[in-house]
Amino acid sequence: MPSHRPRATDRLRAILRPGTATTAAVALLLGGIAAPLSSAGAQAIDHGALEALFGEPVTTSATGKPQRVSEAPVTMDIVTADDIRRAAATDIPGILRQLAGIDVWEWGRGASDVGVRGYNQPYSPRLLVLINGRQVYLDHYGMTAWSTLPVQLAEIRQIEVVKGPNTALFGFNAVSGVINIITFNPLYDTVSNATARVGTPGYAELSAVRSVKLGDRIGLRLSAGGTSADAFDKRVRADDRQILTKPQRRAFNADGLMQVNDHSQLGVELSYSTARQNEFFPQWEMNIADYRTLSAKATYALDSDLGQVEASLYHNMLKVDVDSASFPMLNVTNGVTVARVQDLFKIGTDHSVRLAGEYRHNAMDNVAISGGNTSYSVWSASGMWDWAITDQLALTNALRLDHLRLDRKGATTVYGEQAYDRTMTKPSFNTGLVFKATPQDTVRLSAARGLQIPTLIEYGYSESRVVGIDPRSGRPIPGAFSGNPNLKPTTVMNYELSYDRTLPSIDAVGRVSLFFQTSDNIKALPGYTPTRLRGGVLPEFTFTNVGKSQAWGLEAGLKGKIGGDWRWGLNYTFERIRDRLTVNTTAITNSTEFGRETPHHKLNASIGFTAGDWEGDLYARYSTSYDMLRRSDNARQTVYDRVKVPSYVTLDTRLGYKLTDATTVALQGTAITQTAYRQTSGPAVERQVFLTLSTRF
Amino acid sequence: MLALSRTLVCAAALLAIPAPGHADVTAKDVQVAARTFGFLATKPTGSLTLAIVYAPAIADSKAEADALSGLLGSGLAAGGVTLVPSLVPVDQLAKLAGAGAVFVTAGLSAHQDAVFAAAKAAKLLTIATDMGCVQSGKCVLGVRAEPKVQIVVNKAAAEACQIGFQPAFRMMISEI
Numbered sequence: 039m040p041s042h043r044p045r046a047t048d049r050l051r052a053i054l055r056p057g058t059a060t061t062a063a064v065a066l067l068l069g070g071i072a073a074p075l076s077s078a079g080a081q082a083i084d085h086g087a088l089e090a091l092f093g094e095p096v097t098t099s100a101t102g103k104p105q106r107v108s109e110a111p112v113t114m115d116i117v118t119a120d121d122i123r124r125a126a127a128t129d130i131p132g133i134l135r136q137l138a139g140i141d142v143w144e145w146g147r148g149a150s151d152v153g154v155r156g157y158n159q160p161y162s163p164r165l166l167v168l169i170n171g172r173q174v175y176l177d178h179y180g181m182t183a184w185s186t187l188p189v190q191l192a193e194i195r196q197i198e199v200v201k202g203p204n205t206a207l208f209g210f211n212a213v214s215g216v217i218n219i220i221t222f223n224p225l226y227d228t229v230s231n232a233t234a235r236v237g238t239p240g241y242a243e244l245s246a247v248r249s250v251k252l253g254d255r256i257g258l259r260l261s262a263g264g265t266s267a268d269a270f271d272k273r274v275r276a277d278d279r280q281i282l283t284k285p286q287r288r289a290f291n292a293d294g295l296m297q298v299n300d301h302s303q304l305g306v307e308l309s310y311s312t313a314r315q316n317e318f319f320p321q322w323e324m325n326i327a328d329y330r331t332l333s334a335k336a337t338y339a340l341d342s343d344l345g346q347v348e349a350s351l352y353h354n355m356l357k358v359d360v361d362s363a364s365f366p367m368l369n370v371t372n373g374v375t376v377a378r379v380q381d382l383f384k385i386g387t388d389h390s391v392r393l394a395g396e397y398r399h400n401a402m403d404n405v406a407i408s409g410g411n412t413s414y415s416v417w418s419a420s421g422m423w424d425w426a427i428t429d430q431l432a433l434t435n436a437l438r439l440d441h442l443r444l445d446r447k448g449a450t451t452v453y454g455e456q457a458y459d460r461t462m463t464k465p466s467f468n469t470g471l472v473f474k475a476t477p478q479d480t481v482r483l484s485a486a487r488g489l490q491i492p493t494l495i496e497y498g499y500s501e502s503r504v505v506g507i508d509p510r511s512g513r514p515i516p517g518a519f520s521g522n523p524n525l526k527p528t529t530v531m532n533y534e535l536s537y538d539r540t541l542p543s544i545d546a547v548g549r550v551s552l553f554f555q556t557s558d559n560i561k562a563l564p565g566y567t568p569t570r571l572r573g574g575v576l577p578e579f580t581f582t583n584v585g586k587s588q589a590w591g592l593e594a595g596l597k598g599k600i601g602g603d604w605r606w607g608l609n610y611t612f613e614r615i616r617d618r619l620t621v622n623t624t625a626i627t628n629s630t631e632f633g634r635e636t637p638h639h640k641l642n643a644s645i646g647f648t649a650g651d652w653e654g655d656l657y658a659r660y661s662t663s664y665d666m667l668r669r670s671d672n673a674r675q676t677v678y679d680r681v682k683v684p685s686y687v688t689l690d691t692r693l694g695y696k697l698t699d700a701t702t703v704a705l706q707g708t709a710i711t712q713t714a715y716r717q718t719s720g721p722a723v724e725r726q727v728f729l730t731l732s733t734r735f
Numbered sequence: 736m737l738a739l740s741r742t743l744v745c746a747a748a749l750l751a752i753p754a755p756g757h758a759d760v761t762a763k764d765v766q767v768a769a770r771t772f773g774f775l776a777t778k779p780t781g782s783l784t785l786a787i788v789y790a791p792a793i794a795d796s797k798a799e800a801d802a803l804s805g806l807l808g809s810g811l812a813a814g815g816v817t818l819v820p821s822l823v824p825v826d827q828l829a830k831l832a833g834a835g836a837v838f839v840t841a842g843l844s845a846h847q848d849a850v851f852a853a854a855k856a857a858k859l860l861t862i863a864t865d866m867g868c869v870q871s872g873k874c875v876l877g878v879r880a881e882p883k884v885q886i887v888v889n890k891a892a893a894e895a896c897q898i899g900f901q902p903a904f905r906m907m908i909s910e911i
Binding site: 083084087088090091093094096105106108346382383387390429477478540542 | 767770771773774814880882883884886890901902903904905906907909910911
C-alpha cells in the first residue's frame with residue numbers, strides 16, 4: 039500500500055499540536071531563565087576547559103582517566119560539535135558514516151545499524167553505545183536503535199568513537215568498538231538552541247535544548263525533540279510495502295548536576311523516548327518496531343585523599359513491540375540496573391591507577407512464549423594502570439573479570455529451566471603502548487581481548503511453531519525455536535599498530551592504522567536446518583555458536599585546514615574478512631557471512647569553507663560492492679536470497695547562512711546526485727533535502 | 736617484560752628531543768598559563784596580578800619580561816582570571832607581596848633560589864616557559880604551547896609552596 043505523503047509543513051504542525059508532550063517540553067525549555075554561574079570546585083571532567091587548555095579534545099573513553107585524544111592508547115576519532123553542526127546528515131549514524139572504518143546500513147528513515155571495522159549486521163550487537171557513560175544500547179539483543187537515543191544534536195559536545203574492543207573498561211558488547219556521546223555539561227557549559235527543520239521525504243523536526251543555572255551550584259540541561267517523516271518507499275518489495283510505516287521519534291532528557299561542596303558533586307539524569315520505524319530483524323526480514331525507553335541515573339563524585347571516587351547507579355527500561363510476517367507481535371520488556379563505583383588516583387608522578395567494581399542485573403520477560411523471565415547478574419572487578427615510563431613513552435594495561443550468573447523462571451525453552459542455573463567467569467584486557475617519538479609523531483601498539491556475552495534473546499527466546507507438513511501423513515510438523523543457555527560468549531582479539539603525524543607545513547593531521555582481529559565462538563540465529571532432533575523426530579532450532587572469523591584491515595586518513603577559511607578531509611578504509619563458520623557448509627544457510635557483507639574499499643572526502651556569514655561543506659563517499667541476505671518466505675519454505683549492493687558514490691552537502699549572531703538558516707542534502715541508491719537488502723535510501731532554521735535563545 | 740621496558744626506555748631516550756633551555760614567551764604560552772589557573776585546587780577568579788620577575792641586566796630576561804608585559808597589556812582574560820602584569824626586578828622581591836602568581840623569566844638561573852624562596856614564603860605559584868627552572872625545582876609550573884601544549888609541574892616545588900592542582904588536571908600533565 040503506497041504511503042500517503044503529507045506536506046512537511048503539515049508534519050511540523052502535527053508535532054506542534056497543542057497538548058503534545060513535545061510541545062509542552064519545548065515550551066518549558068523556551069521559557070527557561072538563565073542565571074550566571076560563578077566558579078566552583080570541580081569533580082566531573084570539564085571537557086570544555088580542558089580542550090581549551092590543551093588545544094585538542096579530551097576523552098575518558100579510552101582508559102577511564104581523562105586524556106588528550108592524541109595520547110590515548112587506542113585508535114579513536116572524535117566528532118566535535120562543529121563537525122555535527124556542519125554535517126549534511128541530520129542523525130548520528132549519518133554523521134558517523136564519514137569516519138574511516140565505519141559501516142552504516144540505513145534500512146529505513148531513522149533506522150540504521152552501525153558497524154566498526156566490519157561485522158555489521160541487522161541489530162548490530164557488537165557495538166557499545168553510551169551517552170555520558172550510560173549504556174543506551176538495548177540489552178535484550180545488545181542492539182542500538184539510534185532513533186531512541188534521548189539526545190538532540192545541539193546538546194552534543196562530542197562523539198567519541200573507539201575502534202576495537204574495550205571490554206576491559208566498559209564490559210560486554212564493547213567488542214568491535216565503543217561510541218560514547220558526550221553532552222554539554224549542565225554545570226560548566228551554557229547551551230541554548232531551538233531547531234526547526236523540514237525536508238523530504240515528508241520530514242519535519244522540532245527540537246530545543248536549554249541549560250539553566252540555579253544559583254552558582256546547580257546546573258540543569260533540558261532537551262526535547264521530535265521528528266516525523268515518510269518511509270523510504272523506492273525499490274521496495276511488495277511484501278515489505280504492506281508494512282511500511284511513517285517513522286517518528288520523540289525524546290526528552292533532563293540532566294542536572296549539583297556542586298554539593300568544594301569536593302563533591304551529585305548528578306541526576308532522566309530520559310524518555312519513543313520511536314516507531316521500519317527496521318530489519320537479524321533474520322533479514324523487515325519489521326515494524328515501536329520502542330519506548332525510560333532511564334534514571336544518579337552519580338556522586340568525590341575528590342578525596344583516596345583519589346577521584348565516582349559512584350553511579352542507573353536503571354534502563356525498554357518496551358518494544360515488533361511485528362513482522364514471520365514473527366508477528368513480539369513484545370519485549372527489558373530492564374537493566376547497573377551500579378558502579380570507581381576510584382582513580384595517581385601514585386607518585388608517573389603512575390595512574392583506576393580500580394572499579396560493577397554490578398549489573400539484566401532481566402527480560404520471556405519471549406515469545408510469555409510467563410516468567412530470563413535474567414542474569416554480573417559482578418565485575420576491573421583495574422587500569424597507566425605508566426608514564428618517560429615523557430615520550432607510556433604503557434597502559436587494563437584488566438577486567440566478569441562473573442555472570444544466569445537464571446530463568448517460568449516458561450521453559452527446549453533446554454529446561456535447570457539448564458539456566460549456570461555461571462561463567464571471563465577475563466578481558468586492553469594493553470597499549472604509546473610512543474611520542476617527536477611532538478609531531480606518535481606510534482601506538484595495542485592488543486585487546488573483548489567479550490560479547492550472549493544476549494537475553496539468545497539465552498531465553500522460546501517459541502513453538504509448525505515448521506512443515508509431513509508429506510506422508512499430511513500432518514503439521516511441530517518445531518521449537520529456542521534460546522540456548524549453553525551458548526559461549528564470542529571472544530574478540532584485536533592487534534593494532536597505528537601512526538599519527540601532524541604536518542604543520544600543510545596544517546594537517548594524518549593517521550594510518552593496521553589491525554588484525556579474530557572472533558571465536560561467533561553466535562548465530564536459529565536457521566531452518568534444525569540444530570537437533572528431539573527423539574530423532576521433532577526438530578529444534580536453537581541459537582548456536584557457529585565457528586570463527588578473522589579480519590584485517592587498514593585505515594588511513596588526513597584532515598587539515600587551508601588558511602583560516604577552508605577545511606578538508608580524506609580517509610580510506612581497506613578490510614578483508616575470512617569467515618570459518620560451521621553452518622555454511624551446505625547450500626542451505628541463513629547465517630551471516632561477514633566477509634561478503636563488508637565492502638573491501640571505502641573512501642570518504644570532504645571539503646568546506648567559511649566566508650563571512652556563509653558556511654559550506656561537501657561530503658563524498660565511495661564504497662565498493664558487497665552483498666547481504668534477505669529473508670524471502672514462500673508458501674512452502676523459508677528462503678534466504680543474496681542481494682547485491684552495487685558500488686556507489688554519494689554526495690552530501692550543507693550550505694549555512696548566519697542571519698544574525700544567534701540564528702542560522704541551512705540547506706542540507708544527502709545523496710544529492712541520485713534519486714535513490716541501494717545500501718542494504720531493504721528499501722533503497724532516498725535523496726533527502728532539508729531546510730533548517732536554528733537559533734540560540 | 737623488564738627487559739622490554741628497559742629497551743623501550745633506551746629507545747625513547749635516544750630519540751628524545753631536549754627541552755629548550757632558553758624561552759621566548761608567546762601569546763599562546765600566556766593563554767595556556769592563564770588557563771591553568773582554572774585547574775588549581777583553590778581556583779582564583781577575577782583580577783590576578785602576575786608578578787614578572789626579571790633582571791634588567793640580563794638581556795634574555797629583560798626581553799621576555801617586556802614581551803610578556805606587552806602581551807598582557809592592561810589585563811588579559813583567560814580561564815576565568817584576568818592577568819594583570821607587574822614588573823618586579825629580581826633585586827626587589829619584596830614587591831611580590833600582593834601578587835597572585837609569579838612568572839620567572841629566562842636567564843635567571845643565578846637568581847632562581849631567591850625567587851623561589853620568596854614565592855614559597857608567600858605561597859605563590861611560580862610559572863616559567865623555561866623548563867629548566869621546573870626541572871631544577873625552582874619553578875612549580877612550566878608551560879609551552881608550541882609545537883604542542885606541554886605542561887610540566889614539579890610536584891615537590893608545588894608542595895613546598897602549598898600549591899595544589901585538580902586531580903583531572905594532574906592526570907593529563909607531566910609531573911616530575
